[in-house]
Each structure stands twice: as C-alpha cells, then as structure tokens.
Amino acid sequence: xxxxxxxxxxxxxxxxxxxxxxxxxxxxxxxxxxxxxxxxxxxxxxxxxxxxxxxxxxxxxxxxxxxxxxxxxxxxxxxxxxxxxxxxxxxxxxxxxxxxxxxxxxxxxxxxxxxxxxxxxxxxxxxxxxxxxxxxxxxxxxxxxxxxxxxxxxxxxxxxxxxxxxxxxxxxxxxxxxxxxxxxxxxxxxxxxxxxxxxxxxxxxxxxxxxxxxxxxxxxxxxxxxxxxxxxxxxxxxxxxxxxxxxxxxxxxxxxxxxxxxxxxxxxxxxxxxxxxxxxxxxxxxxxxxxxxxxxxxxxxxxxxxxxxxxxxxxxxxxxxxxxxxxxxxxxxxxxxxxxxxxxxxxx
Amino acid sequence: xxxxxxxxxxxxxxxxxxxxxxxxxxxxxxxxxxxxxxxxxxxxxxxxxxxxxxxxxxxxxxxxxxxxxxxxxxxxxxxxxxxxxxxxxxxxxxxxxxxxxxxxxxxxxxxxxxxxxxxxxxxxxxxxxxxxxxxxxxxxxxxxxxxxxxxxxxxxxxxxxxxxxxxxxxxxxxxxxxxxxxxxxxxxxxxxxxxxxxxxxxxxxxxxxxxxxxxxxxxxxxxxxxxxxxxxxxxxxxxxxxxxxxxxxxxxxxxxxxxxxxxxxxxxxxxxxxxxxxxxxxxxxxxxxxxxxxxxxxxxxxxxxxxxxxxxxxxxxxxxxx
Numbered sequence: 167x168x169x170x171x172x173x174x175x176x177x178x179x180x181x182x183x184x185x186x187x188x189x190x191x192x193x194x195x196x197x198x199x200x201x202x203x204x205x206x207x208x209x210x211x212x213x214x215x216x217x218x219x220x221x222x223x224x225x226x227x228x229x230x231x232x233x234x235x236x237x238x239x240x241x242x243x244x245x246x247x248x249x250x251x252x253x254x255x256x257x258x259x260x261x262x263x264x265x266x267x268x269x270x271x272x273x274x275x276x277x278x279x280x281x282x283x284x285x286x287x288x289x290x291x292x293x294x295x296x297x298x299x300x301x302x303x304x305x306x307x308x309x310x311x312x313x314x315x316x317x318x319x320x321x322x323x324x325x326x327x328x329x330x331x332x333x334x335x336x337x338x339x340x341x342x343x344x345x346x347x348x349x350x351x352x353x354x355x356x357x358x359x360x361x362x363x364x365x366x367x368x369x370x371x372x373x374x375x376x377x378x379x380x381x382x383x384x385x386x387x388x389x390x391x392x393x394x395x396x397x398x399x400x401x402x403x404x405x406x407x408x409x410x411x412x413x414x415x416x417x418x419x420x421x422x423x424x425x426x427x428x429x430x431x432x433x434x435x436x437x438x439x440x441x442x443x444x445x446x447x448x449x450x451x452x453x454x455x456x457x458x459x460x461x462x463x464x465x466x467x468x469x470x471x472x473x474x475x476x477x478x479x480x481x482x483x484x485x486x487x488x489x490x491x492x493x494x495x496x497x498x499x500x501x502x503x504x505x506x507x508x509x510x511x512x513x514x
Numbered sequence: 515x516x517x518x519x520x521x522x523x524x525x526x527x528x529x530x531x532x533x534x535x536x537x538x539x540x541x542x543x544x545x546x547x548x549x550x551x552x553x554x555x556x557x558x559x560x561x562x563x564x565x566x567x568x569x570x571x572x573x574x575x576x577x578x579x580x581x582x583x584x585x586x587x588x589x590x591x592x593x594x595x596x597x598x599x600x601x602x603x604x605x606x607x608x609x610x611x612x613x614x615x616x617x618x619x620x621x622x623x624x625x626x627x628x629x630x631x632x633x634x635x636x637x638x639x640x641x642x643x644x645x646x647x648x649x650x651x652x653x654x655x656x657x658x659x660x661x662x663x664x665x666x667x668x669x670x671x672x673x674x675x676x677x678x679x680x681x682x683x684x685x686x687x688x689x690x691x692x693x694x695x696x697x698x699x700x701x702x703x704x705x706x707x708x709x710x711x712x713x714x715x716x717x718x719x720x721x722x723x724x725x726x727x728x729x730x731x732x733x734x735x736x737x738x739x740x741x742x743x744x745x746x747x748x749x750x751x752x753x754x755x756x757x758x759x760x761x762x763x764x765x766x767x768x769x770x771x772x773x774x775x776x777x778x779x780x781x782x783x784x785x786x787x788x789x790x791x792x793x794x795x796x797x798x799x800x801x802x803x804x805x806x807x808x809x810x811x812x813x814x815x816x817x818x819x820x821x822x823x824x825x826x827x828x829x830x831x832x833x834x835x836x
Contacts, residue, residue, distance in 0.1 A: 256664045274539050274669045282665035286658035290549075292556065304545035305666040307537040349662065 206268055207232050208279070208357045208388040209253055214262035216248055223248035225412035226262075231357075231390060235383045237399040238392040240409030246392045247285070249409065250359050253390060254282040266357055278306070281350035285361040287342050295337065295345045296321065296330035302349040320352035325374055339366030347375070351382065358382060360391045364398050376402055431455045431468040432475075437492035441465035444488055451478050463491070542668040546676025550650045551683060559645060564688070567638040571692040574631050575699060577621035582703045584612050623700035623708060625792035628693045628719050632726070632788060636781050639688050640755050643730060646684055647738035648747045651677055656742045674825060678731035685730055690723030714793065721791030726784060729814050733780075736821035739828050755781055766803070773803040777813045786810035 211229040215222065224245045240246050251257040252264050255271040269276040290298055299320055303313035321327040324344040334342065343366055350358055363379075364372050379402055383389055393399045399406070404419040416423045438444060445457045445465050453475040456468035469475035472495075483490060554560050587608075594605045620626040654660045663673050697715060701708040734751075741747045762779040765771045776782055782804075789799055790807040 251661075254661075254665045256661060274667045274672070277665060277667040278536070280665060282661065284658070284661040284665070286661065290553070290659065291657075292553070293549075301545055301549050302662065302666060304548075305542040305663065305668060307539070307541050307667060309537070350665075 208267060209271075209390070210263075210265045210268075211249075211252070212263045212265075214252060214259045214264055216252060216257060216259050222412045223257075224252065224259075227412075227414055228262075229407065229414060229417065231388050233356075233383070233386040233388050234405065235379060235389040235391060235403035237403050237406040238390060238409065239394075239399065239406055240415075244409040245412040246409050247361065248412075250282075250361055250390070250392055253357070254280050254359050256282075278353070279356045281353065281355035281358040283343075283346045283350040283358075283360045283363055285365070287339060287366075291335040292333060294331050294333055295326060295341070295348075298334060298345060299330070299348050299352060303352050306353040308353075316352045316354075317348075320348040323351065323378060324348045325371075340368055340371050343367050343375075344371075347378075355387070357388045357390070360389065360393075362393055363391060364393060372398060431470045432472045433496040434467045434469065434475075435492065435494045435496055436465045436467060436490060437463055438465070438488055438490050439463065440488065443486075444482070447482055447486065448479070451475065453478065466496075539668040539672045542666060543672050543676040543679060546663065546668075546673060547679035547683070550677060550680030553649055554646055554680070554684065557645070557649070560642065563638055563642050563645070567635055567642075567688045567692075570631070570634050570638070571695070574621055574627070574692075574696055577615050577619060578623060578627070578696065578700050579703050581612055581615035581621050582700070584608050584615075588612075623697070623704060623712065623715075625715055625718060625789075625794045626798075627700075628696065628715060629722070629785065629789050629792055629794055631693055631696060632689045632722060633781075633785050635689050635692070636784075639685065639730075640751065640781070642684055642688065643681065643734050644748045644751045645744070646681055647734045647751065648742070648744035650680055651735055651738035652742040652744070652747060655739065670826075674735060677735055678728075681731035681734055682727035685727050686723050689726055690719060693719045693723070718788075718792035722788030725787045725791065725814075729784060729818050732818045732821045732825075736824050736828075739825060755779075763801070767801065772805075774805045774809060776805055777809055780814070780817075783810040783814050787814060 207230045209229070209231040211227050214224055214227045216224050227249065238246050238249065248257065252259055253266075253271060255264075255266075255273070255277050258272050264271040266276040266279050269279075271277075271280070293301075296317060300313055300317045303316050303320075304310075306313075308316060318327065321330045324347045326341065326344045326348060329341065330345075334345065337345065343363060347360070347363060350360070360379075364375060367375060376398065379389055379391070391399065391402065400420070405417075406420060406423070407417040408415045408423070436444065441459055441462070441464060445459065445467075448454050448467060449457060451469075453469045453471045454467060455470055458466040458468075460466060467475075482488070594607050596603055596605050598604060616622040620630050654663070660673075664670060668676075694716065697712075697719065701712075737751055738747060741750055759779040759781065762776045762782065765775040765778070766773055786799075786804060786807055787810050789796075790811075796804055796807065
C-alpha cells in the first residue's frame, strides 16, 4: 500500500489526503491512502533557491515528499531538471536546504538513499550494460559478491538480463533507458528520481516499466518522475507537482489542483436520454456558468466550484431519477490543467 | 498469484535485506580508477605508446648493463675492439664507450641516471596523458556521464581522486616503476652493497614519482575538464609543455635572461623538484643555469592549487539554463 502526501507551503497551503470525487479513467494508481505516514519526509526542500549566474533555476521552493509516485511536469526551462539535480545532490542550493531522510542531499551519505536515472542517453559506449551496472554497484560501496548479485537483480527487474552482455554502443534508446533504470534501483534506494524514464521505450516496454514503478511505489519507495509523457504519467499517479519559471505552481492530485482553479470552470460531459430536462434544472445552480448540447443525448456543462456542483448534480439525479449513461470531466487531464496554469495548450 | 508471466517475474524478485557492511566512498574511488584503467588499457594507441616508453627503459637497462660489464672486463689493458663484420664493422675503444655510458649518458646507477631516465620518459608520458585526459575525464563531461557518478554515494572529491588514481597509475607505470627496476638491476649487475649504499635513491625515486603523480594528475584533470575534446586537449597540453620549453630556452639560453624564466617549462620544473628529492646539486643539472629548487616547488604548487580551485567549481554537473 502506498501513501503519497505532499505539502506545499507558500502563498497557498494545500494538504492532499482527500479521496477522489470521480475516479479517473484507466488509472493504474494504487487505492486511496488508508493511513497517515508520520515518518520524516524522504525528500524535503526548504525555501530552496538556485541561480545560474543571473538566471534563476528554482525559486523559493518548499516541497515535501513521502512514499508514493509524484509526477513533475512543466514547460522546458521551468526548472524541473534543476529540481531533480538538487534532489539528487548534484547541485548545491544557494539558499535553503534540500535533505533526504534528514541528511543534506549534498552529503554523500544522503546519496545512499537516492537512485537517479538521468535523461542523458550516452555513457560508456564501449562497456557492456552488465559491466556498467556492476561498476555503479561498486560505486555504491558493495563488495564484489553483493555488487554482482544486485546487478543481476536490477537487470532482471528492468528486463535486460539476457541482453546485458552487449556493448552499450549497440543498444537502442529503450535499452539504454532500462540500463539507466537498473543502475538507479540497484541499491534499493528510498528515493528514486527519474528524468524522462519512458522516453524511447516501446509500448510493451512502457507497460513493463509502469508496472515496475507501481511495484516500487508499493514497496514504500518515493518516486519523483519528471516526464513529458503526460498520458503515461496520469496512468501512474494522481499526484503531480507543476513547475513554472522556477516555482512550484501547484502540487497535489490533479482533481484538487483542478478544484483550486475556480476562475476556470471545469467542463463535464453528461450522456443521458433527457439532456434538455437536466440542463433546465442545472441552469438554476449558481455553480453552472454554461451549458451546451452537441447532440440529442449529450449535455456539456461548464461549472465552477466542481465539488459543490457535483453535490448538487448528484442530488438532482437522485431526486429526478435521471439515467446517466456517461459522466466525464473533459478538462481534468494534466494537459488541460497545465494549460490553465501555464497558459497555452499545456504542452510541455 | 497472477497468471501474467511478467507480473510473476516481478513478484518473485525482490531485494532481500543485506546484512553486510557498506564500504565508504573510498571503495567508489577504487571503482572509478578501475573503470578508467580499463578504458585506457583497451586502446591500442596506449599500448603503442607504452611500447615506446619501454624502449627507453630497455635503452637504460642495457646501457647500465653494458657499462658495468665492460668495466668488469677491462683489466687495465688498452686497445680497440672490433664490433661486427664486413663493411658494417666498427672499431671502438672500450674506455670511450664506458665514458659515454657512465659520464655522458649517466647510466651508472646514480641519482642522475634516474632523473634523466624520468626526464626522457616525460616525452612519451605527456602524449599518454593527453590521451588519458580526454578519454578519462573529457568524455565524462562531453557524454554526460558525470551525473551517474555524482548520484552515487561519493562526493565530487572522491570522483576526482578516482580519476587522479588512474592517471597516477599511468604516470608511475612509465616513470617510477621502471626507475625502481633500473635501481634493482644496477644492484644486481654491480655490487650488492649498492642497495644499502644508495638506498636514499629509492626514497628519491618514490618522491619524484609522488610529485609527478600528484601534480600531473591534478593539472591534467583541470585541463581535461576545461577542454573535454581530444584535439583541443592535445593542442593545449602539448603547447604548454613543448612551447613552454621552447620559450624558456629562448629567453634563458638565447637572450641570457634570469634562469627564473626557465620556470615556464613545466616539465623542467617537475625535473627540478625530482632532482631535489634525489639530492642532485643544482649546479650539475643540465640544461644550466637552473632556477633555485624552491621556485620550481612554488610554481608547480601554485598551479596545482589553482587547478584544484577550478576543479572544485567545475565538477558540479551544472546545467545552464538559457
């Protein structure tokens, strides 16, 4: 069972523990949390800022991650990679503190708890995949025997055991991703930071990777995944941190973030036999700001304050005995929310 | 249990708790050095250059042997020896040969023997280090492999130490180790008492090797971090060591300026430092005149400190956001 709880302290405070209002379609995520994790956070950002000369990479970020999967999304140059590098101790913040299990992320001891899968594709081309992972295992401080055992296990987990003796030079992009992933998980870290882990992996491989991420999350690991593959990310997790211009624009479940956007009415598609009647009743609700009927059996409702709207809607359906055939929020996707938050289409 | 083979496989696999003692980051240093050595040893060019350096060693090895052998064979008689046959035959005077081997080439098991040997090895060593710099360090930057290292439980200093260790192996493989072998050989062909009478030379050779290891690895690491690619690395590295020597020679020997201008020649500075370890008097050193030993220590020490400061700043895998 996984538990994912994130706290964003800043101008707005949000603690996400609430159950879902509507279950999103085709979600692979684990069931909602049943207990509150009182342990110290795996990863903690405290008012962290990082500049590159005059350019600010991350700006006053405060973030707290415990076990579970968190997606990190944002446009190019938003500061995602900087955030990941700060989390893995490769960059030192100029202000604030980044800690892993209470130890400064910059300290080598903190890195024992961190696995990092960077987005670079080229590494030691003349080395075999197995040799590369083994070297990384030795870097972690294991003796030869244990390093060998962990190498084999990690290769098995990413499905590369039978192909690991080939030189990296001959690997496809997907195979390189798997090898990178193997070196990230081989020391069984509590925090696994993955930068574009699904890039270049074929659909079957993606499914395998998603299963693996889910399995790691179910082992109480904390996964921070930066990805432009929003659809895949949505299958994995409901918890996202959205970055914009070095700041965390929003953090929490997609639904909760969506609810916070009161200025942007949510769009809901309702299929039923009597859309006109339902529309007539809904128009009286103060939360409904627009109605549309694209076909005889479909009603599109634009509503602000979704939580209140769904309460009213549920009551109406019960009282008037409407047979709802389909109920689907149309702009609850990460794309749409990103579009609202960052402007444009939400493409990252 | 799930019927999906993938799920079965994943469910069956799990990390069992490991009760062993994790080694510290120093084991990571060894792992980095091991990988770096492997990267170099698999290159044919390296073996070719190593073969050249072995030729210098063999030249000294047989030169020392010949010198001692000829001395032991001469019994006060003077005359000439005809070597070879036919038109290729040459007539030599053994005294002249011994003179050339022991006095001119200094192949006599003295401090000068080892200092000169390491000086000559320097020509090959500089080329090997150029190659090593771009392969061992430059590639980490240009290929982006640095995050793999720095995300593991080592600090950037451990990373640098690992690379320095690998560079140190090459340096010692071409200088200190063959110099020690020459010391052993001379004791065997000359007299056993040579070992304890000249034991201070072993300390001097080790000191010279240590100086070369520390200074060259730090300077090379800084150059490779700065230049990254092989061609610019060769150009700048060779310029510093070759051009520096030409400029120093021109200023001191040609324009007759102060010997301190010879400090431009970095290899000469290292030679001076080594000579001070081996106990060679400054006046007997060639090319002369030479600057005082302390000036060479100061220049190399300052350069190493500057390189360390640069490395400290550079090895952070900084992403530049435009």
